[in-house]
Amino acid sequence: MEMPEQPRSRRQTRAAILTHLLQSGGSFRPPLARAVRLSEASLSRIVFDLKTEGLIAEVRRPAPYVGGPTGLVSLGSSVALAAVELTGQWLSVGVGGLSGELHYTERVPLPVKLNLGSVSHVFREALALLRDWTRQRRVRLAQIGVSVPGLGRLSEFGNPIIPCDVGHISDMLGEMFAGVPVAFTNSVVAHATFHRCRTENYPFSGAHLFVFVGQGVAGTWMDDPVEDDALQPVELGHMVFAADGPRCRCGHHGCVEAYTSLPALAELLGVTEADLLRLGNEWVTTIPLLPRVRQELRERLFRLGLAIGNTLNVKPCRGVAISGWPSLLSEDDRKAVVDGIDACLLGGRTLAQVSLAFVPPSTGNDPQAALAFAAFCLARCGGMHAASTEAA
Template identity: 85%
Template sequence: MEMPEQPRSRRQTRAAILTHLLQSGGSFRPPLARAVRLSEASLSRILFDLKAEGLIEEVRRPAPYVGGPTGLVSLDDSVALGALELTSQWLSVGVGSLSGELHYTERVPLPKKPTIESVGRVFREALTLLRDWTRRRRIALAQVGITIPGLGRLSVSGNPIIPCDVGRIGDMFAELFAEVPVTFTNSVVAHATFHRCRTENYPFNDAHLFVFVGQGVAGAWVDDPIEDDALDPVELGHMVFGTDGPRCRCGHHGCVEAYTSLPALADLLRATETELLQLGPDWVTTIPLTSRVRRELRQRLFRLGLAIGNTLNVKPCRGVVVSGWPSHLAEEDRKAVIDGIDACLLGGRKLAQVSVAFVPPSNGNDPQAALAFAAFCLTRSGGMPAASTEAA
């Protein structure tokens, strides 16, 4: 017997509609009503409010079938969002729309050896640029997303990856943007959001593990967007595979990140990280891979698979999405990741019914991930943000 569903608050119902529109890119009314489990009459009432508030628009489109609906409901692109994305080289700042279009972007370089003080100054410079740009154009930001690599429970003020005091940055933000809601998050959560909302034909709709292989290696549990723990970072990159391994930036030796991150790949290929990012998918054909290097690559990818399989042993789920440089490789090289998962996942991959999908990397196009995260925060609040600073 099915349990009756808990009644949803107005905010939750609005959040369900807006988040569905964000992830689908737009919908006709009948499928939208089905997706968010509302009658068409109830949906109409809420759409009326959302339209009046300037959060959605409805455009007449040819009906998908004779006598079918003609009003395509989508998020209103005149809503402005702010995005700040911290990477190892710079802090990207931008303003964009709910569909991911950037209207303004600027990069403030980080010093070679960043400290909490110097990173604080970089944030002040970026926030001042953002304030001046929006003020000149009389643009009011509806939400700002700020993404920081490695941000987590252990690093609320000090951050082992890029030193940065989130509390101090939050105060700075409140001083320059008094009424604007801001949410901080770990970079991997923002990249997971970016793919979930912007990748066409994203492979999974239900709960899955998202793994990001970039400057670092990290994961995020991705679940129903309306739940509070819809996006939860998981530090699988710091699983240690023998303390005699290469040194990781976290201070330990032999972490999976020390073998498989972009800097580790650059080192193996005798290239620089910047070269790899500039080459994009072409590094695979531009940089000659000797059989020794290819063998080493596969061993490293096998380790990545072991780390993913171990993570699934702790918290089982049916889907894994891998984003980052492994996605550029040919299927026979990528297979090493799947073999690694199979080699340590209880019962093996087939028995555990785990599907693995690869999506293109999203690093190098900052602040797109932070912008997608800001859009997600706005839709998940049902467009009714509490004007307070939240830490993810």
């Protein structure tokens, strides 16, 4: 027997509308009402409120069919969000809108010697630039999203990728941007959010696994964005495949990340990591792959596939999206990832009914991932400050 649906609060209903618009890019009223399970009359009342607050806009567009609706509902452009994104090279800050447009961005390089003190100094410098820009233009921020590589359960004991005192940085943000909601996440969640909300024709709409191959290798389970556990990181990059393998930044040897991260790829290709990052997506056409290197690359991609397949064996799901440098390779090379997944799943992908899609790399476009995460946070709380009064 199907359980009756629980009544939603005003915040939850607003969140359903905003997250749908964030993921779809815009919708006419009838399909929007169906998607968020509201009558058109109820939708109209909430759309009126959201338009008044500048969270959404409605523009006239040609009707999709004769006699159809002409008002396309999309996210508004008057709400300002701040993005703070830490990468292996610098700290990016920016101010942008709900739809991803950036109005301001600044990058402060990281020092050669990385420790808690030197990284905190970079944060203070970058956040001061952000504060000054918003003050000079009287920009009122609705949300700040902060993306930090490797942020997770053990982060209070020291960040494993870039030394970063999250508690101290949180205090810094509270001091400089009093009253503005701040949300921290790790890079994989920020990049997953960016792809889900900004990639045209993103391959999955339901529950799936997103895998990010960059400075590190990680995944996140993605589900209904209104749920509290919509984004759940999974450290699949730290599955150990060879106890005598290369040392990983986590302290173990032979993790899949130690074979397939960008630093590991740079070493295999015989270039510095800085040169690889400078080439961006062009490395795949610039650096020739010798037969020996290509074979080794495929073996490493097979291990990546094994790690993904093992993850799906533990928690099955119907879709996997992979972003990062493997997406740039030819289908012949990428087949090694597919083979690795098939080697793990009982009966292979066909019987397990798993769809696999490669999406473009999103490294190098910071702070866009942090901005998408900030938009997601604001949408998920219905555009209402956490302290605001809840209405039924």
